[in-house]
């Protein structure tokens with residue numbers, strides 16, 4: 178195999194380089210190029226090169242109605258998920274429980290192209306739509322659950338407000354509670370921001386009332402939202418059902434807030450989150466997912482002291498034995514990701530593209546520093562910071 182890699186390596190690097198330039202290319206052209214790369218055998222080669230990398234896929238919720246038309250990454254369709262799992266099985270990607278995969282990664286005995294499936298937030302559709310599929314296909318899944326709305330049952334405020342504005346048809350709206358009058362033709366973003374800010378300061382009960390008033394103002398039936406249970410998270414019983422079915426429930430903060438430098442608040446987010454989830458599960462809660470993917474590497478020490486053993490991000494990429502357990506990378510999948518793009522991620526082809534992109538960026542930085550040195554006759558005093 179080494180000989181094969183030596184022969185094919187340079188052309189592969191050239192082809193990947195086309196993707197890695199970072200030049201704006203339309204998505205349809207990228208997809209055609211990916212089909213070409215696959216046809217030429219580069220996906221198979223990339224899979225071989227990156228076989229030691231752990232693939233962690235990130236999903237969010239399942240659509241219980243037509244929310245996938247609104248946010249197709251946040252709410253996937255059941256047939257979409259089924260198709261993905263069937264692809265993983267057909268292409269022989271071993272799907273492991275998160276805990277087992279991390280242990281195997283640390284011990285250096287991870288099976289080639291091992292894959293973990295995770296889902297963020299704990300949306301209700303994971304129970305009503307996802308669980309029957311998970312059971313039927315017998316796959317291990319980790320669900321990271323945020324618990325504020327388990328404690329305060331109502332549609333998740335920020336997502337629902339956004340949905341209401343997405344669906345709004347009137348042009349001129351008078352937002353409730355004297356927030357103001359807005360022309361949605363040109364001030365939709367400003368109006369939504371005002372509504373989001375106003376509601377964020379309200380206590381949970383009043384926040385629900387405000388949502389209803391907002392729906393009236395935007396001429397949308399809130400009854401439909403409530404009767405279909407749109408944008409709700411699982412309740413305690415549903416979490417118990419998931420745990421009883423063998424789904425791994427883990428931490429995602431209580432309020433879906435994650436300050437970078439406020440250690441006290443970080444500790445309270447984990448403690449409250451854990452306290453609620455511990456009612457539904459009997460095993461230790463020691464794996465975490467950063468809300469919205471916001472994190473700092475300095476937080477690894479804080480998390481370790483809180484008994485957390487791993488933390489996932491939404492930084493794209495694969496995970497190796499040297500990857501920090503508190504900055505695990507994931508492949509975010511959902512409606513906008515086509516089959517060929519998903520295959521490009523799973524085979525590791527896009528991982529090689531990203532690697533080359535980083536190398537090119539480093540080479541460009543080096544050249545820029547050399548030019549400063551040449552022009553000024555001294556080295557640059559501000560070293561370029563590399564992204565972790």
Ligand SMILES: [Zn+2]
Pocket residue numbers: 297298429433467468469
């Ligand atoms: Zn989340």
